[in-house]
Amino acid sequence: MAPAEPPGDVGLYQAHYANFASRLYGEIRRAAFGEDLGQTGWLTALEQDHFIGWLELSEASHLLDLGCGSGGPALRIALKTGCRVTGVDLHPDAVAAAHANAQAAGLAERAAFRQADAAEPLPFAEGSVDALICIDAINHLPDRPRVLADWQRVLKPGGRLLFTDPIVVTGPIANHEIAVRASLGYFLFVPLGTDERLLRAAGFVVERVEDRTRNMAENAAGWHRARAARAAELTAIEGAEGFASQQRFLEMAASLAAESRLSRLAFLARRAA
Numbered sequence: 001m002a003p004a005e006p007p008g009d010v011g012l013y014q015a016h017y018a019n020f021a022s023r024l025y026g027e028i029r030r031a032a033f034g035e036d037l038g039q040t041g042w043l044t045a046l047e048q049d050h051f052i053g054w055l056e057l058s059e060a061s062h063l064l065d066l067g068c069g070s071g072g073p074a075l076r077i078a079l080k081t082g083c084r085v086t087g088v089d090l091h092p093d094a095v096a097a098a099h100a101n102a103q104a105a106g107l108a109e110r111a112a113f114r115q116a117d118a119a120e121p122l123p124f125a126e127g128s129v130d131a132l133i134c135i136d137a138i139n140h141l142p143d144r145p146r147v148l149a150d151w152q153r154v155l156k157p158g159g160r161l162l163f164t165d166p167i168v169v170t171g172p173i174a175n176h177e178i179a180v181r182a183s184l185g186y187f188l189f190v191p192l193g194t195d196e197r198l199l200r201a202a203g204f205v206v207e208r209v210e211d212r213t214r215n216m217a218e219n220a221a222g223w224h225r226a227r228a229a230r231a232a233e234l235t236a237i238e239g240a241e242g243f244a245s246q247q248r249f250l251e252m253a254a255s256l257a258a259e260s261r262l263s264r265l266a267f268l269a270r271r272a273a
């Protein structure tokens with residue numbers, strides 16, 4: 001299906017991860033999301049609690065988080081469930097933040113993070129994880145059939161997969177809107193129904209599909225507002241054009257979601273036993 005272009009551009013995340021631990025960026029996350037999980041997408045604590053209930057994790061479980069960002073969301077799951085986590089992200093500053101966060105949370109023995117390109121075959125053995133999550137990051141990976149086949153490989157039989165696809169096409173979108181929404185890195189937009197079809201083709205049993213678009217509309221708008229209120233400080237760090245382009249991106253993400261023209265869907269699937 002999709003063009004197999006390299007996903008290498010992670011510029012969107014540069015400022016977030018380079019400044020992750022700063023007072024300013026922490027304050028923005030709290031203002032935007034309520035609770036600071038160290039998230040860099042559209043996830044909130046409330047939503048993560050909802051997702052944790054789907055994953056059937058215990059102290060014996062090994063969870064893999066792809067596109068894990070700062071590691072904060074995976075560490076919160078480890079704390080809540082007792083499971084062991086491994087996180088993978090392409091961005092070196094994200095992985096450095098994840099190591100620091102694991103140490104600070106006293107979870108270094110149960111949490112490992114590594115820099116790797118999740119668009120490539122994963123550096124994990126067949127059947128080595130009980131559950132795999134990918135929150136707001138699958139859209140950065142080309143060749144979804146190949147990606148899903150690899151996820152199926154690393155999951156144990158019966159293992160659970162949870163991912164959110166934040167840019168499912170569910171309405172008309174003009175070229176300038178797509179350009180802004182896709183302006184900060186590699187983005188793969190798929191039409192409604194594609195994820196379910198590809199999951200089944202890869203051998204997964206699809207157990208749940210839930211519309212989380214409203215969550216994204218609210219969080220994108222909240223993130224935009226929180227940044228706008230600190231424009232001068234952010235401009236000094238990100239530069240005028242860097243700040244403005246991220247604000248345009250967030251504003252577009254919020255309005256396309258609010259109008260349900262791009263939807264964010266959560267999928268729960270199981271590798272057949």
Ligand SMILES: C[S@@+](CC[C@H](N)C(=O)[O-])C[C@H]1O[C@@H](n2cnc3c(N)ncnc32)[C@H](O)[C@@H]1O
Nearest residue numbers: 039040041067069089090091117118135137140
């Ligand atoms: C929207 S953020 C979500 C981060 C995290 N899951 C969260 O909810 O906070 C997407 C993440 O995917 C990562 N990413 C993008 N392309 C990637 C790739 N090819 N391999 C691994 N990670 C990638 C980015 O660096 C970023 O941390």
